[in-house]
Amino acid sequence: MSSPRPDQAPAFVTTDAGLDGFAARGFAVVPADRRDVLDAVRDDVFAEARALVKYRGEPAEAFFNEFHTYGLAGTELNAFRVALVDAVAKRLAVGRRFFEAFGGALATLVGSDVAVQKTVNLVVQQPDDPDQVPTHRDAPSNSHFEVVLWVPLVDVYGTKSFYLCDRERTAHGLALLQEGASFATFAEHVRVQGVDLAMRYGSGLLFAAGLAHGCKVNAEPHTRWSLNLRYKNLFSPYGSKGLAEYFEILHLSPLSRVGFAFERQEFGLAPRDPR
Amino acid sequence: MKAFYSVPDTASVREVPQPVQHLAIGGQASRLGGEVVFYTMEDHYTLRTHEVICGKLAEGPAIDGVIFYRLAQFFAAGTIDVGTLRWILERGYTIAFARERIAFADVAALDRDFPLLATHARLHERDRDRGFLRTALPLVAAYERAS
Numbered sequence: 001m002s003s004p005r006p007d008q009a010p011a012f013v014t015t016d017a018g019l020d021g022f023a024a025r026g027f028a029v030v031p032a033d034r035r036d037v038l039d040a041v042r043d044d045v046f047a048e049a050r051a052l053v054k055y056r057g058e059p060a061e062a063f064f065n066e067f068h069t070y071g072l073a074g075t076e077l078n079a080f081r082v083a084l085v086d087a088v089a090k091r092l093a094v095g096r097r098f099f100e101a102f103g104g105a106l107a108t109l110v111g112s113d114v115a116v117q118k119t120v121n122l123v124v125q126q127p128d129d130p131d132q133v134p135t136h137r138d139a140p141s142n143s144h145f146e147v148v149l150w151v152p153l154v155d156v157y158g159t160k161s162f163y164l165c166d167r168e169r170t171a172h173g174l175a176l177l178q179e180g181a182s183f184a185t186f187a188e189h190v191r192v193q194g195v196d197l198a199m200r201y202g203s204g205l206l207f208a209a210g211l212a213h214g215c216k217v218n219a220e221p222h223t224r225w226s227l228n229l230r231y232k233n234l235f236s237p238y239g240s241k242g243l244a245e246y247f248e249i250l251h252l253s254p255l256s257r258v259g260f261a262f263e264r265q266e267f268g269l270a271p272r273d274p275r
Numbered sequence: 276m277k278a279f280y281s282v283p284d285t286a287s288v289r290e291v292p293q294p295v296q297h298l299a300i301g302g303q304a305s306r307l308g309g310e311v312v313f314y315t316m317e318d319h320y321t322l323r324t325h326e327v328i329c330g331k332l333a334e335g336p337a338i339d340g341v342i343f344y345r346l347a348q349f350f351a352a353g354t355i356d357v358g359t360l361r362w363i364l365e366r367g368y369t370i371a372f373a374r375e376r377i378a379f380a381d382v383a384a385l386d387r388d389f390p391l392l393a394t395h396a397r398l399h400e401r402d403r404d405r406g407f408l409r410t411a412l413p414l415v416a417a418y419e420r421a422s
Contacts, residue, residue, distance in 0.1 A: 235398070242399075243391070243395045244375040244392075244395045245345075252390060260393065267357040267393075269361075269389060270386060
């Protein structure tokens with residue numbers, strides 16, 4: 001189920017109808033409600049990244065897509081990634097800004113009391129880099145009650161993207177494991193049955209944490225840049241990654257603000273206007 | 276350089292050995308621009324009352340704050356011990372938690388993050404049976420039978 005390569009006019013996935021089908025598939029690709037906010041985040045990542053290399057003056061899209069021509073590899077590439085992830089996590093407030101950019105879909109999925117991952121994951125996948133994420137599911141040991149927001153900073157397709165099994169195909173893979181199949185068999189099922197998502201920059205993929213997914217070696221001529229992080233309802237079940245250590249509160253509903261105002265008083269803290 | 280009291284969590288030493296808790300607390304001290312200069316631990320009988328560290332702080336040691344291993348050291352039956360936290364802060368000591376990487380400089384900061392603390396305490400009690408592990412067990416069992 002690979003998506004077409006660029007010379008085959010890839011059918012870029014969008015679900016302009018919003019989250020129709022999410023409950024059936026476990027995922028949806030949605031356009032950003034606030035493209036200006038998404039663009040500002042990408043510009044900031046671009047600024048942080050170009051400060052870490054001998055920047056040649058190209059615009060953002062060319063910088064990201066042709067990043068492999070800077071020739072970073074091995075420990076040098078890893079040092080670049082670590083420095084950039086640190087800068088993005090500390091300075092760019094991606095969780096809050098992506099909630100603005102994709103807030104309509106996220107609020108529909110997780111409600112008004114929202115917890116967000118404290119850090120953000122940044123992936124730079126250069127062509128032919130054998131170091132990639134193997135087949136896995138985030139939940140368990142993460143909670144099933146989390147949604148992953150995966151945002152490419154460039155157009156992605158084929159092996160420049162990543163493969164994802166929908167709910168039904170993931171369930172079939174789990175049935176194989178329950179019948180005694182090896183994890184290698186499960187991983188091969190996911191790799192063959194998974195969809196290499198084709199997405200334009202400007203859209204985001206929302207998927208349930210229990211869906212199986214992974215990456216192939218990027219055999220396309222361009223580098224993939226993507227950000228991902230997790231949102232959940234504040235009061236939903238947590239897995240191995242808990243509130244405070246991994247998640248922080250992003251938004252409280254009016255009802256919860258009133259509730260915490262009363263609890264503050266009950267705990268002897270100063271009253272606070274919940275508005 | 277700031278000086279901190281370190282208080283590893285007696286209740287979770289079995290899961291996270293004391294040397295590992297010391298490393299985490301030392302890292303948090305470094306992030307706050309300081310180092311650990313003293314350490315102590317609660318007795319099993321003082322886990323809820325915090326009598327050991329409160330007794331030390333009542334002597335007025337020349338430190339900037341106290342770093343605990345985790346927030347759950349102040350949880351009991353699904354609630355957060357705001358009273359003890361406030362008692363420490365009102366004596367001018369910063370409070371930090373290494374596992375969660377959060378710090379409170381004063382009572383106002385504690386008040387600001389009250390929803391996080393109260394919710395974390397509530398969820399800690401509710402989710403402590405770790406339902407996600409139960410979910411995974413049949414899969415693990417099937418895998419072990421096959422191997």
